[in-house]
Amino acid sequence: MKQVAFGISVCVVLILVVGAVQAASDGLESMVKPSYDEEGALRVPTDYREWVFVGASLGLSYSEEIKREGPGRFHHVYMQPEAYRQYRDEGTFPEKTMLVMENYSAGSKENPNLHGHFEDKRVGLEVALKDSDQFEDGWAYFNFTAAKGFRQTAKAFPKAACYDCHAEHAQDDNVFVQFYPILREAK
């Protein structure tokens, strides 16, 4: 009798596990995927402001050459909700994860008695994308910022320009999880 009960509980656990894995992969089907043009350039993701906002930073840089006045730029990072859920539930970034980073210049009030900074002009738009079907190293990096405004498509940078610093300094799978409270808490 005990054996039957044990057998049943093992089955129940298996069904639950299979169900959970199934639910996670079902969720990924509806995820916004990267779109490429004929030359393999990435099209700029459009509705990323409806994605999960994972964190912001101010004036952050690993480049020692950049020394500037003022607080530097605000960075906002968004990722697809489905990719976020997989990271929260399984601790991994699924294939086709996109992290979109918007940069804003820091403004300040002209009245010197009013302290602090606000986000002024949008000055940058960059994307980190995990797509092993397209890129040998898995992650690839794109900059949609143009001299005037933003471009609609962008080619992946060579490895030394972006990937290497991410691989060396980012906490988890090339992503700077250490700076994004929503991902830190999800772990």
Ligand code: HEC
């Ligand atoms: C010298 C180090 C360094 C280099 C080189 C670098 N990054 Fe980053 N990157 C960072 C740091 C630090 C962050 C953390 C978030 C922030 O800056 O607010 C980051 C975050 C990002 C993010 C947000 C998602 C993530 O992976 O955490 C994107 C998108 C991004 N970088 C794009 C690029 C692109 C495009 C290039 C190449 C043109 C590049 N990066 C080169 C240091 C680097």
